[in-house]
Amino acid sequence: MTTEVRVPTLGESVTEATVATWFKKPGDAVAVDEMLCELETDKVTVEVPSPVAGVLADIVAKEGDTVGVDALLANVAPAGEAGAEQVEERPSAKAAEAPASSGGEEVKVMVPTLGESVSEATVATWFKKVGDTVAADEMLCELETDKVSVEVPAPASGTLTAILAEEGATVQAGGQLAVLGGAGAVAAPADAPAAAPAAAPAADGKDVEDAPAAKKAMAEAGLNRDQVTGSGKDGRIMKHDVSAALAAAKSAPAAAAPSAAPRAPVAAEDAAREERVKMTRLRQTIAKRLKDAQNTAAMLTTYNEVDMTEVMALRSQYKDLFEKKHGVRLGFMSFFTKACVHALKEVPEVNAEIDGTDVVYKNFVHMGIAAGTPQGLVVPVLRDVDQKSFAEIEKEINEKGKRARDGKLSMAEMQGGTFTISNGGVYGSLMSSPILNPPQSGILGMHKIQDRPMAINGKVEIRPMMYLALSYDHRIVDGKGAVTFLVRVKEALEDPRRLLMDL
Incomplete structure (x- = not known):
C-alpha cells in the first residue's frame, strides 16, 4: 500500500508554492524523514521529507508545477512493491540513449544535487568527448549555477558513448547528461546529437571559453592564460591544467586559439587580442x-x-x-x-x-x-x-x-x-x-x-x-x-x- 506525500502548511497567508527540485526519482529508496523535494513560495523555501521508509513509486507534481496546500506531490511504496507503480521518468532523463556496448553495462550520467533551492544549471564545459575512455571518478564535465560551479565525475569506468546535454544547455537537477558504455564501447551513432560537434576542429571560428574553475584557479595563482596549456576541447584550459602549470613552475606555450572574425568598428589586429568570456549565471x-x-x-x-x-x-x-x-x-x-x-x-x-x-x-x-x-x-x-x-x-x-x-x-x-x-x-x-x-x-x-x-x-x-x-x-x-x-x-x-x- 502506498503512502501519499502532500504539500505541507506553507505559512500564514501562503496558499501555493512551486516545485523547485526533486532530490529523488521514481524507483529510488528513501528513508523516513529523508528530503524528497523542495518547494518555493514568494517568502520561504520548504523542504518536504518522506513520511515513511520505502521506494518512491511516482512523482505527481513535476519540477516547475504550482501546487496548493495539501496537494498530492508523490507516492511512496513499501520496499519491493514500487516497480509496477512507477510512472515515466522525468523528461530530462528521457533523452535518446546510445545503444549499450557489447563490452559492458550501460551507465547513465545524471545531474547531481545542486544545492538547497537550486533547481537548474548550465553545462559549462565537457572535459571528454564521445568515444573517449574514462576512469571511475574522472571528471566528465562542469556545471554552472547562479551560485557555484559543480564538477560531475564518471560514476563508473568505461567509454563515453553519448552526450545528451551540450555545452551551454540548461539542465534540471536529476536530469541526464550522458551515457557511459562498457570498456571497448563504440562511439555513438551518427545521429547522436553530440557526436559531430564534439569532434569539431578548433579552427571553426568559435571563441574558446576556459572552464570556470580553471579561471578562478588562475586568478588565485596570479597566472594568465598564456602561462597555461589547455588540454580541453578547442584548447580550453581545465582546472588540472592550472595545477600542472603550477607544479612545473614555468611558463607553457598557449594553446592554439581560434581566430575571431573582426567586428566593425574594431580593427582586425585589435580583435585578435580580445578575449570573449560568457557571463556566468x-x-x-x-x-x-x-x-x-x-x-x-x-x-x-x-x-x-x-x-x-x-x-x-x-x-x-x-x-x-x-x-x-x-x-x-x-x-x-x-x-x-x-x-x-x-x-x-x-x-x-x-x-x-x-x-x-x-x-x-x-x-x-x-x-x-x-x-x-x-x-x-x-x-x-x-x-x-x-x-x-x-x-x-x-x-x-x-x-x-x-x-x-x-x-x-x-x-x-x-x-x-x-x-x-x-x-x-x-x-x-x-x-x-x-x-x-x-x-x-x-x-x-x-x-x-x-x-x-x-x-x-x-x-x-x-x-x-x-x-x-x-x-x-x-x-x-x-x-x-x-x-x-x-x-x-x-x-x-x-x-x-x-x-x-x-x-
Whole structure:
C-alpha cells in the first residue's frame, strides 16, 4: 500500500508554492524523514521529507508545477512493491540513449544535487568527448549555477558513448547528461546529437571559453592564460591544467586559439587580442537585478561624513575582552548595523517597500550585508538584527561571509532583506553611490576611513573620517527623511552611548 506525500502548511497567508527540485526519482529508496523535494513560495523555501521508509513509486507534481496546500506531490511504496507503480521518468532523463556496448553495462550520467533551492544549471564545459575512455571518478564535465560551479565525475569506468546535454544547455537537477558504455564501447551513432560537434576542429571560428574553475584557479595563482596549456576541447584550459602549470613552475606555450572574425568598428589586429568570456549565471542575475533597480526606482543619493574617533577608541578598548568572551572579533559592521537599526526606527519609510499602490512598513529589520566573492556580489541577510546583540551580529556576519566566499549560501539566506549595507571601504573606495537592492527602499554605503584635518572647537585636528552615502527610493522616501536617517546614523557612531540610551 502506498503512502501519499502532500504539500505541507506553507505559512500564514501562503496558499501555493512551486516545485523547485526533486532530490529523488521514481524507483529510488528513501528513508523516513529523508528530503524528497523542495518547494518555493514568494517568502520561504520548504523542504518536504518522506513520511515513511520505502521506494518512491511516482512523482505527481513535476519540477516547475504550482501546487496548493495539501496537494498530492508523490507516492511512496513499501520496499519491493514500487516497480509496477512507477510512472515515466522525468523528461530530462528521457533523452535518446546510445545503444549499450557489447563490452559492458550501460551507465547513465545524471545531474547531481545542486544545492538547497537550486533547481537548474548550465553545462559549462565537457572535459571528454564521445568515444573517449574514462576512469571511475574522472571528471566528465562542469556545471554552472547562479551560485557555484559543480564538477560531475564518471560514476563508473568505461567509454563515453553519448552526450545528451551540450555545452551551454540548461539542465534540471536529476536530469541526464550522458551515457557511459562498457570498456571497448563504440562511439555513438551518427545521429547522436553530440557526436559531430564534439569532434569539431578548433579552427571553426568559435571563441574558446576556459572552464570556470580553471579561471578562478588562475586568478588565485596570479597566472594568465598564456602561462597555461589547455588540454580541453578547442584548447580550453581545465582546472588540472592550472595545477600542472603550477607544479612545473614555468611558463607553457598557449594553446592554439581560434581566430575571431573582426567586428566593425574594431580593427582586425585589435580583435585578435580580445578575449570573449560568457557571463556566468550569477553575473547575469546581478546585471539584471541592478538594471531593474535603475529602471524601476526613483533613486537618489544623499551624503554625509562621520568622525570614527569614538567608535575606533571603543573598539580598541574592548576588542580583546570581546573576542575572549564571545569567540569572535569586534568589527565596525556591528556598530553600523546597530546605528542603522536605531535610525530606521525614527524613519520607518527607509525600511519599507512599495507593493503596487500600497506602502508596506516592516516592523522588523532584516539587514542585508553585501559581500564580494570570487563568483560575484552576493547579499546574505541577517534576520531580526533589531533583536540581536553586538556579539550575535558579529558572529552571523563572520559565518555568512565565510559561506558566501565558499559559494554555500542558500537562496533563502539571500532573500527577505528590508535594508542593505555595502562596505566599499574594504577595497579602498573613498566615495560612491550604491544601487538599491529591490524591492528595498534604502541602502547605506560605507567607505574608506581616512585621516583628514577637521575644525574641532575652533582648532584644526586630524580625525579619522568616513564618507557615508544613502541611496533611497524617492517614490517613498522624501529628502527630509533620507537626510534625517543619515544624520541619526552619524550621531550614533560619533557618540555610541546614544545606542545604549536609545537617543
